[in-house]
Amino acid sequence: MAEMDTSSKDTGKKGPGVKKGKKMSTRVDLTPMVDLGFLLITFFMFTTTMSQPTSMNLKMPDDNKDTKEQNIKQSGALTIWLGKDNNLYYYNGDLLPDLSNVKTSTFKEIRKVILEKKAATPPDDLFVIVMPGNQSTYKNIIDILDEFSIDVVERYALVNKVDPAYEAYIAKFDTLATTGGK
Amino acid sequence: MGRAKVKRNSTNVDMTAMCDVAFLLLTFFILTTKFKPDEKIPINTPSSVASKIAPEKNFILISLDKQGHAFLNSDMLPLKEQVIDLINTEQNLGLTPNEIHKLAVQPIIGTSFQGLKAYSQMPAAALNSTLPGIPIDSVNNQLQVWMKAIVAVQQNMLSEDPEGVGKKMAIILKGDNMAKFPQFKNVIAALTENSILEFQMVTTPEGVPTGTELWKKARSQGATTTPVNG
Numbered sequence: 001m002a003e004m005d006t007s008s009k010d011t012g013k014k015g016p017g018v019k020k021g022k023k024m025s026t027r028v029d030l031t032p033m034v035d036l037g038f039l040l041i042t043f044f045m046f047t048t049t050m051s052q053p054t055s056m057n058l059k060m061p062d063d064n065k066d067t068k069e070q071n072i073k074q075s076g077a078l079t080i081w082l083g084k085d086n087n088l089y090y091y092n093g094d095l096l097p098d099l100s101n102v103k104t105s106t107f108k109e110i111r112k113v114i115l116e117k118k119a120a121t122p123p124d125d126l127f128v129i130v131m132p133g134n135q136s137t138y139k140n141i142i143d144i145l146d147e148f149s150i151d152v153v154e155r156y157a158l159v160n161k162v163d164p165a166y167e168a169y170i171a172k173f174d175t176l177a178t179t180g181g182k
Numbered sequence: 183m184g185r186a187k188v189k190r191n192s193t194n195v196d197m198t199a200m201c202d203v204a205f206l207l208l209t210f211f212i213l214t215t216k217f218k219p220d221e222k223i224p225i226n227t228p229s230s231v232a233s234k235i236a237p238e239k240n241f242i243l244i245s246l247d248k249q250g251h252a253f254l255n256s257d258m259l260p261l262k263e264q265v266i267d268l269i270n271t272e273q274n275l276g277l278t279p280n281e282i283h284k285l286a287v288q289p290i291i292g293t294s295f296q297g298l299k300a301y302s303q304m305p306a307a308a309l310n311s312t313l314p315g316i317p318i319d320s321v322n323n324q325l326q327v328w329m330k331a332i333v334a335v336q337q338n339m340l341s342e343d344p345e346g347v348g349k350k351m352a353i354i355l356k357g358d359n360m361a362k363f364p365q366f367k368n369v370i371a372a373l374t375e376n377s378i379l380e381f382q383m384v385t386t387p388e389g390v391p392t393g394t395e396l397w398k399k400a401r402s403q404g405a406t407t408t409p410v411n412g
Contacts, residue, residue, distance in 0.1 A: 030197030037204030044211035053227065055236035055354060055382035060374050082363070115395070138246065138361040142228040142385060150231055152395040160370050 056145065060160065076125030078117045080110070080144060081166070084135035084174040088144075092117065099169060104177065107143055114151045128156040133170035222290050222309045223247050225358045229388035231396065236384050237352040242332060244325070245290070246357040250365035251315025252325050253292040258351070261335055262286040266298075268331045275299065292316060294324060318368040326372035333376050353381040 074093045081089040081102075088105040090113060095101070105113055118126055130144055141158065148156050162170075223245055245253040256262050263286040270277045273295050277285070284302040285291065292313040293301045317324045336351060353373065357366060373381060390397045 030201045048215040053236045054232045054387045056232040132363040136363045138357040139228040139359040146230040150396045
């Protein structure tokens with residue numbers, strides 16, 4: 001391709017009857033080889049997995065052992081409910097019977113809430129409780145646990161068996177959030 | 183007066199250097215590549231800042247897809263066979279040794295006990311997201327039975343070889359973004375009821391947001407360790 005055969009120029013006259021020894025060029029056109037090389041590179045680049053999946057450790061409390069009697073100071077407790085459509089509801093300390101101390105938040109704003117709580121309470125008292133609602137997703141759970149590691153919250157608990165009463169509260173807030181938004 | 187000769191340059195570019203570069207890159211990619219494992223069930227894992235690499239050997243993998251179906255898998259073939267054998271005797275499934283072996287080599291287990299016999303004959307191509315999954319509802323949590331069998335086999339392996347495979351075994355949970363909490367709760371229940379209280383959840387790595395506490399912590403640790411290294 002596009003390679004000029006210049007070899008015949010140099011041969012010169014050798015008289016009649018003398019056959020010209022045609023010298024072939026030793027240069028090989030590498031363009032197709034480069035094409036092939038880049039094709040393979042593209043293939044490997046697309047199939048390769050550069051980022052290895054990581055894993056997050058989770059320790060659950062033993063239900064059979066009576067470990068529920070943990071000393072949680074009411075002043076240092078922060079409870080977060082995971083609701084529908086990535087909504088979060090949180091309250092400090094104990095839940096008031098009329099639910100008036102529950103505030104609504106989102107995953108973007110919850111960092112501020114956690115950090116404020118962290119700044120306001122002595123480190124040994126801080127305890128964050130997560131109660132996922134039935135409408136929350138696996139992503140919500142991972143996100144909130146990740147949020148704790150981002151904010152360096154050492155003491156937290158994921159409540160696996162949410163009390164039916166609390167489930168009802170979360171459902172109530174979910175309906176409030178959906179009707180209030182419209 | 184002679185005319186100034188215009189020297190004609192060849193339009194031919196030497197491809198050798200480019201070829202060298204191309205093959206150098208190609209070699210790099212061939213050597214570093216690790217093919218995406220053939221996943222029968224597509225699962226989009228959530229992202230987290232966790233930096234620990236998920237175990238690639240000696241794992242028990244519980245997958246939870248976006249419909250909330252649970253699947254079980256492991257890379258340990260002998261353990262799988264023993265577990266299926268144990269389930270077979272416990273539940274009186276009447277599986278032949280050949281069927282047990284076939285089940286063990288299936289890439290995933292994703293059906294109820296009753297369906298296992300037919301499942302062993304299924305071609306690998308039919309194992310996709312249409313599978314019913316292992317029942318995990320709270321009345322009939324078959325995953326719990328599976329985990330119980332796994333724990334029993336693990337204990338058995340440990341008693342034979344205390345430093346062997348049984349010790350290194352890791353339980354990994356791989357859930358989809360869209361999986362709902364009730365199913366996740368049932369999976370957790372299947373684990374905690376069998377006193378498996380520590381497990382790992384697979385996530386996609388994500389950078390630590392700048393300015394956060396963890397970021398500051400990592401930076402201050404980096405600052406204290408640099409003088410030691412330097």
